[in-house]
Amino acid sequence: MKKSTVTLVDVAKKAGVSVMTASRALSGEGYASEETRAKVQAAAQELGYAPNALARMMKGGRTNVIGVVVNDLASTVVNGFVTAISEEVRKYEMDMFIYNSLGDLGDGKGKRLSQLLHGLWDGLIYVLPRMSDDYLRTLEASTSPIVMINYCKQETTLPVVRGDNVNGARDAVAHLIELGHRRIAFVRGTAYTGQSDERERGYRAALQEAGIEGDPELIVQGDFNEQSGADAARTLLALAEPPTAIFAANDAMALGCMSALREKELRIPQDVSVIGFDDMAGSAVVQPGLTTLRHPVAPMAQAAVQELMRRIQSQPGRRQRIEFPSEFVIRASTGPGPEAPARKSRARARKQA
Amino acid sequence: MKKSTVTLVDVAKKAGVSVMTASRALSGEGYASEETRAKVQAAAQELGYAPNALARMMKGGRTNVIGVVVNDLASTVVNGFVTAISEEVRKYEMDMFIYNSLGDLGDGKGKRLSQLLHGLWDGLIYVLPRMSDDYLRTLEASTSPIVMINYCKQETTLPVVRGDNVNGARDAVAHLIELGHRRIAFVRGTAYTGQSDERERGYRAALQEAGIEGDPELIVQGDFNEQSGADAARTLLALAEPPTAIFAANDAMALGCMSALREKELRIPQDVSVIGFDDMAGSAVVQPGLTTLRHPVAPMAQAAVQELMRRIQSQPGRRQRIEFPSEFVIRASTGPGPEAPARKSRARARKQA
């Protein structure tokens, strides 16, 4: 029967040296004769010794681990950020762990995490977080380095790396207007993260700038899922005066809209144009390709990690809010409106500054 | 300037009590007068005290955290398992962190993780792992509880929760044969995880049982991605005698096949039937719906967590290998082959035992 935990003491005893010598021999730091080193390593091997990470971390103060907290790992957008962050983190020789809260932070279940806040991580990145006000305050009061990605529910003193939803949405809707559309619908997502609200603001701004009066009937509630997009499109098509273009708060709903349109045998974009947001995997392969917007995920991940590392190392030059323009991806789901004379569309993809 | 880390000593000092009293007052365990408790809590609040998880874990021996290790978090299948495990883990009041290795374990980069193996976690679950032989041996030699999900590359002494790829694939191909198909192609995935090999074994077994001689031309290599499925289908269609049915090692490739077939204006399933594996999100919404197989993800996650918890608690009744039958999901992408007289298809979805 093996002892459940083999410690450095056991190894040292077996090798006939002091604990400290064993430590040095295994870590490779400090002086140690070749002979001792070999002896200790053999002993460690034989006993199946694995250093206790906890003890090592505790001593050092730094853990060289950062945590990434998400509410819903299955989300395409979240997953994209997490993967990009994983890649970025290795450049700093740090490890990274992901915590999936499965729902809003701060409502009881999230409590456990706040206990883990201190000590385990050198810093935390929250991706598209949904949290109670209390939880946000706790975070703000915390002394650990924290960076948020795409948090936009309320004002915070925490550093935030954001994609520009408002101007992205405005570009998209302006593009539709330029194509000749006047009745442009908006399909909302859920309000949790605030993304949908910002995209709606851009939508409204574009209409206003073009002198088009918004029609409340053209704004329909969805829940970011494909099904709700299809439902929304059916609602919109049943209007006395249906829209000639639909802007959905995300791609999943936009794809749902496209299904519903096909169902009614409406052509895209000849009869109705569709735009989404996020540029998820399916959007490039669907027929016709979905015109959409995307946050520059890799640069944003890079900025977040860099900012977090700055804070971990207590370096100056901290920025409170780093904003990235959205990229506009024009595919085949947008075209001139049926009422308007065909006009040449002008690609206006904006590049990151 | 706030001190970077506030410890229990600071709180105790401020409250004018001993460290132990402070510990008791905050944890709520053991005796403490209301007055003291209030005093200590006020002090903690004021100083922004957060308990050091590391120290607490070190003391207790148990961390109440389990780790989930994956090679590629973006994979639909992996993501499904991870989410299911997250949900299962909360029943045990444990926390769970995910480690994304971004590639094979054991090739240098994975080294860091093996350091974290001990102490940080009470146990580890590897989902669809890809690892070097050395890494596997290290794991087998480790004293920490470990459970694998869908590992099938080689024999191991570690407990494995598996979906039955072989019989699942056999069912699928038998279904095609029953529908009258004789020339049935198989699109391979990458060999890393061993999943594709097992599915191929089932494919071969079904052909053999029906007395159909396998044609090497009908087995084409893909890489589990949609694009490779489309390429594979094009290769197959260019054959002198093309297949009337295609079984792809996963859904992504099956969807790729469907695109390529549509491109050639072939009807599904009238001209060619298609079957995939995994039942990913898109498979139910594509037209026609993709006939596919799936592992029973939730029960498998449950079994893995349960088995891990058993080992963490050193309970008896351990099982080395737990296998779950695949579920066969018949949708509209399969039908009678063109050469055969139409025959009634019989749904043979097998339920989990």
Added chain:
DNA sequence: TTGAAAGCGCTAACAA
């Protein structure tokens, strides 16, 4: 080159 002592922050066990 090696070893002894101290301590990271916390809590279990005992003593007051």
Added chain:
DNA sequence: TTGTTAGCGCTTTCAA
């Protein structure tokens, strides 16, 4: 009800 002592496994500091 509160305080003291000891120790989790490791590494930093200093002495041999």
